Amino acid sequence: MVNIDSFNKQCQCIYKSEKYLVRDNGSIFRYSKPNKRKRPLDETWTFGKPWKHKGYMNFSSETVHRIVATAFHGNQPSEKHIVDHIDTNKKNNRPENLRWITRLENILLNPITLSRIIFKYGSVDNFLANPSKPIDGELEQNFEWMRTVTKEESDNTRKNLENWAKEGKIPKGGQLGEWIFRQGIYQEPSTPTINYIVSKTPNAAQRIIFYNDKPNEFPCTPEVIDANPLKTYYENLKEGEIFFRNHNGEYVVVNSGFSKDSQSIYILTRADYVYRENKDGEHNAVPISKLQEKVSIKDLPHALTEVTYEDNLFVHSKVETGFHPREELEQIFYDYTQSK
Numbered sequence: 001m002v003n004i005d006s007f008n009k010q011c012q013c014i015y016k017s018e019k020y021l022v023r024d025n026g027s028i029f030r031y032s033k034p035n036k037r038k039r040p041l042d043e044t045w046t047f048g049k050p051w052k053h054k055g056y057m058n059f060s061s062e063t064v065h066r067i068v069a070t071a072f073h074g075n076q077p078s079e080k081h082i083v084d085h086i087d088t089n090k091k092n093n094r095p096e097n098l099r100w101i102t103r104l105e106n107i108l109l110n111p112i113t114l115s116r117i118i119f120k121y122g123s124v125d126n127f128l129a130n131p132s133k134p135i136d137g138e139l140e141q142n143f144e145w146m147r148t149v150t151k152e153e154s155d156n157t158r159k160n161l162e163n164w165a166k167e168g169k170i171p172k173g174g175q176l177g178e179w180i181f182r183q184g185i186y187q188e189p190s191t192p193t194i195n196y197i198v199s200k201t202p203n204a205a206q207r208i209i210f211y212n213d214k215p216n217e218f219p220c221t222p223e224v225i226d227a228n229p230l231k232t233y234y235e236n237l238k239e240g241e242i243f244f245r246n247h248n249g250e251y252v253v254v255n256s257g258f259s260k261d262s263q264s265i266y267i268l269t270r271a272d273y274v275y276r277e278n279k280d281g282e283h284n285a286v287p288i289s290k291l292q293e294k295v296s297i298k299d300l301p302h303a304l305t306e307v308t309y310e311d312n313l314f315v316h317s318k319v320e321t322g323f324h325p326r327e328e329l330e331q332i333f334y335d336y337t338q339s340k
Contacts, residue, residue, distance in 0.1 A: 002148045004045050013071035016062065022071035026057075026093030026148060028064055040280065047093070047148050051283060052204070053275060055090040057148075060280065064092075070097045076100060092149050104269045117140070196315050205310075207317035217245040220253070221314050229309045234258065234265050240273075243305070244316070249273035249285045250305060254326075257337035268333045270326065271300045304329040306336075 007023040014020075021029040021074055023045075026044065032042040040062055044050040048057030050065040057064040069083045070076070072095035085092060085136060182250060196205040204221040206213070220236040220243055237243070237256040244251050251269040274295060275283040288295060306321040333339070 002047070002150055004047065006150075011071040013067070015067045015070045015254065020067055022068050024072070025151075026064065026095075028059060030059070030069050047091075050194075053283065054112050057091055057093060058283075061277070065093045065098055068093045068095060069100060071095075073098065073100055087154070089147070089149065091147050092154055093177065094149070094151065094154050097154055196310075196313075198313070199316070200291055203312075203314055205313040205315045206316060214247070216316075218243065218314070218316060219245065225312065229314070230258070230262075230265055230307070233307060233309075233314055237265070237267060243267055243269045249287060254302065254335060255330075255339070257333070257339035259306075259336055260338055263308065265338050266333055267305045267307065268302065268326075268329055269305065270297065270302045274300070298326055300326075302326045302329050304332055 002025060004023075004025065004027050007025045007027070010021055010023045012019065018033075019031040021031070023029075027045050027047050029045050030042055032038045046059060046161075048059040050056075051058045051063070060069070063083075065085065066076075080102045080253070081100045082103060084105075085099050086098050087098065089097070102187055127319065132143045151262055182272050196207050197215060198204075199206050199215045199217065199221075200217045201221045203225065206218075206220040207215055220233065220241060222232045222236060226232055234256065237253050239253050239255070241253050242250050243253045250272045252272045253267060254270050255268040256265060272289075273285045273287050274291065276286045277283055288297075304324075306317045306319055308315050319336075320329065
């Protein structure tokens, strides 16, 4: 846990007509406006709150890293400049981890970003020619490993990620984890013998993706295990029924089918909620049923899950990490299943 009062230096800055005091641990303090009523977020030290869709730390409707960069590195040099998180941890807003840089410079000068792009696109030329078409899926959009860090953790992270980039290979599963914050040279984490955790729903488990995964609910899981467990599970999968539930909201069944070898079930699901900004500038999950406006169901984030039966448990595994457009996952679904 990072102590918000542990810092060595603080600076003042003006960002979008607001006056801030900023510490070198990445925390900010917004002054009240003269002759104006004090707002709820005024004159309180904060690291901000995580922006679930982008991974950054937000304060009201602003990103914290831009405020910190302005305080310690000056105003944005031009409209083409963005703030680069050097270690790619979007929650590490310590000034030494931030720099103003153009998007092209970010690719060419940051060895960690460069390594990821080459892995996903085959070459920088391929990326520049068509950034929308990586050869191996989208660039990583997993934010679970990111968090605010101490000065020591920040230094360790950069060294470990730079060593990882030099190795030229992605850790197993393409994920990043707690190892990046530790002192010492990067070593690829070993695969655990049991690579799932028990879910909140009886008889259900979920494959481990991140080191700090939390149990989900899987309401379609059979309460009674019979002679043909997967068949029983499949019969519970009705279109529109809740497939899984977590702290964000619920995902409902779009389609389901047996694998070609009948040893697993694939379930295509979609979000039953959207994010909306509240009056404080925070983004909250709002169920579709509570929206006043109409949304395009097809354009909502989708997910694809494989269910197997192991160790007397229904084990749920993400086929693709993160959430993706429907068309992309439908193609994978039909490639993997008996469905036509």
